[in-house]
Amino acid sequence: MEGASFGAGRAGAALDPVSFARRPQTLLRVASWVFSIAVFGPIVNEGYVNADSGPELRCVFNGNAGACRFGVALGLGAFLACVAFLLLDVRFQQISSVRDRRRAVLLDLGFSGLWSFLWFVGFCFLTNQWQRTAPGPGAAQAGDAARAAIAFSFFSVLSWVALTVKALQRLRLGTDMSLFATEQLGAGAGQAYPGYPVGSGMEGTETYQSPPFTETLNASPKGYQVPAY
Helix, strand or coil, rough: CCCEECEEECCCCCCCCCCCHHHHHHHHHHHHHHHHHHHHHHHHHHHHHHHHHHCCEEEEECCCHHHHHHHHHHHHHHHHHHHHHHHHHHHHCCCCCCHHHHHHHHHHHHHHHHHHHHHHHHHHHHHHHHHCCCCCCCHHHHHHHHHHHHHHHHHHHHHHHHHHHHHHHHHHHCHHHHHHHHHHHHHHHCCCCCCCCCCCCCCCCCCCCCCCCCCCCCCCCCCCCCCCC
């Protein structure tokens, strides 16, 4: 019974890898995972360039080290979260407790909503710092990396908002409690109670044709005279 409990069927049912891979939620998680690599990868590899005044390295985003650290932290957090939630989606079908399923969906909803907001802040922050970056050899050298980080930050906003919407739909879907009630009552839950036993059909009218007491009372017993008044 697909969709019976927070978007999943009966607990313990076998997982179909093909249908799982085609789920929109799985595709969104994979896309978010790829976007996170495309954000923190370029910043780690090419986000720090040599300063014009010395050999020390400085962040390409207007020399603001906080912008690079924020982008790397967001990307790494999203990378680890996507892996963890993918594993949770695989194990979700095996969770038999309705309360545990609800907690898992609430965790997904809360984290996805938080990371959607953080990605939006990160996109605005990196874009603002890149606009303030002065032209120079360092900016020209790491310009492609900076623009890639900004672009995939925007794509991450969209993918995590979509994950938030999917988690909200699963929460609203809730649980069909009749599914679990049927499992607890067993296969005989729909059977009617047996009625009173009926005869075999061999009984006739002679079975109880005589009353329990066969003696008839004599209206005038012997030795008794009715008095005359």
